[in-house]
Amino acid sequence: MHLVLLGLLIGMGTVFLLGGLFNLGGDVKGQWQLDFLKNNYLEAEKELLKNDIIIKQVGIETAKELAANGGYLPGTESSCGKKGDVQIWFKEGRWCFLGIKGIVADLVKIKLNQKMPANKYSDISFNGPFLTGKGEKVAISRELATYIFDTSFSVYLGYSFEEYEKIQEEGLRLVSSCHGQENLKECLDNAKLNYWKYGSCDNEEFSDSKMIPFCISSPSLYYINNEIVSYGVAFDFS
C-alpha cells in the first residue's frame, strides 16, 4: 500500500516537473496581440517609412530634372521653342510657360511607377516644401490577422516647386518693364534681380539680341547635389 502511494507520488511529481518544461503555465500572455503588432503593424510602418524615403528621392530627382530643362519635362520643349538649350517662356507677345503643377504630378507619377510598381498613387501635388499624394489602402495579412493601412504621403523635400511661381512673376514683371525698350540692357540691369544672370550663372554675358536667355539662381537658395538650383529660361523683348 505504501509503495503504491509512493509510486503514485513519484509519478505525479515527474509529470508536473516535465509539465514545467512543456509550458504547463499556458500560452504566453498577449502572444496573438504581439504577433499582430510585430508582423502586421510594424511591417506596415516600415513599409511606409521606406515609401517616404523613395518618394523623397523621386521628388528631388524631379526637381533636378525640371530645373535642368527650364520647367519642362525632359525631352520636351516650350510652345515658344528653345534658344539653344534654354526654354523660351515668352515670345512675340505670348506667354508660353504654363506652370509646373501638372508636370510635377506627371513626372513624379512616372517615377513612382518605376520604383514602386506595386503601389498606385493619384492626386500628386506639392504644398510648400512638401510633396503630397493619395495612395491606395494596402493590407498585410498573416494567420488570423489582417492590418489595412493607407499609403497616402506627405513628404518633406527641402525644396519647393513654388519657386517657379516666383520666377514666373519676376519674369512677367521684367517683360512688362523692358518689352520693346530701345536700350534693353540698361532697362534689364535696372529691373532684374541680382540672382538673374545673363546667359550663364558662372560666366554672365549679355547677348546682343532681343531674345535674352537668363540663368536664375534659386531665389530661396535651395541646393541639390551640392549645387545651388538654377533655372535656364529665355524671354523675347522685341
Add this chain to the structure above:
Amino acid sequence: MMMNKKGLIGDMFDLFYLVAGTIVILVVASLALSTSINSNNQKSLFEVADFKRVDSAVNNLKVLISEGENIDVGNVDNLIKSSKRYEGRTITSCFDYIDEFGCNNDPIKVATISCIWEENECKWSSQPKPNLINCEIYKTESECNVEGLRGLCIWGGDVCLKILQ
C-alpha cells in the same frame, strides 16, 4: 488486541504518507506552474520591449526624414536592427541622445566615427554621416562652414542650408 494495535499504527502511517504526499504534490505543482508562468511573463515582457524598441526606431527615422535628412532606403533595416534602448529611450542615431554623457560616449555605437555634444544637442562628429546631417542646427556662418560640413551644408545668408543629396 495486538492485531488491532498493529492495524491502527499501519493506518496512521498510511495517513502520514497521504498527508506528506499531498504536500509534496502541491509544492511540486506550484513550483512547476510558477516557473512556467514566470518564464511566459518574461517572454511577454521581452517581446513588448522589443516591439517598443522597433516602433521607436521607426519613429526616430520618420522624424529625421521630416526634418530634411536623407536616409538610404537600403540602410533602414540595419538602422532599426542596430537601435537599442538607452536610459528609457531608443537610440537610432546620434540625434536621439539627450544627455552629454551618453552622446559623447555613444554606448549604442550608432555613429560611424562618433557623436559630439554641442549647444545642448547631440550631433555627428566632425566627420558626420552625410545621409543624416541636419544643417539647421548650425546657427552661425562659421559653424555652418566648419571642416567636415563642407559639401553637406552651406550658409544661406541667415540660415545654414542643407545641400540636397
